[in-house]
Amino acid sequence: MAKTTHQDSFDHIRQLMGDFSRDRDWEQFHDPKSLLLALVGEVGELAELFQWLPADQAKDLVAKPELHQRVGEEMGDIILYLVRLADVLEIDLGKATTDKFDSVVERFPTESVKGHAPTKD
Ligand SMILES: [Mg+2]
Structure with a gap:
């Protein structure tokens, strides 16, 4: 698998949040x-929106427009605060994310884990 590359999305949001603040x-x-x-x-x-949804129906229930909108809003809030936190701590979130993804890909080679839930060992 090819190495992931840094994306500009986090940096754009970082700039917007910095200006906003x-x-x-x-x-x-x-x-x-x-x-x-x-x-x-x-x-x-975000968790509160899922709190009492039956696990086996959660995906279908969240597909309904009103809940789908609310879930997206909370995900947006999470990203905004995460990006702002990373900025204050001077962490390159795009690089940290792609570096972490690359390490996960290396840790879980497809041929070893396909069809099996990841385990901690
Ligand atoms: Mg919120």
Whole structure:
């Protein structure tokens, strides 16, 4: 499999979020702890949408327009806070993501794991 390449999407969102924060003088509130708690809160909001859905029906239920919209909104919130957190910590999120993906591809060679759930060992 070819190595993944860095994508510009995270950098574009990083710039937008940086401008958004500076324009509102909100950088003072964007310490890593606060951003991480905001990120976790948004993950909680996403989880809440799935909380009582029967597991075997979740995909079909989320395909319905209203819930589909809400799930997308929460995913957007998660990405925004994650990108902002990475920016504050000076982590190149695109590189970190593609580097991690490449290591996962190497760790789980297709011929060894095809059809089997990944295990921790
Ligand atoms: Mg939200």
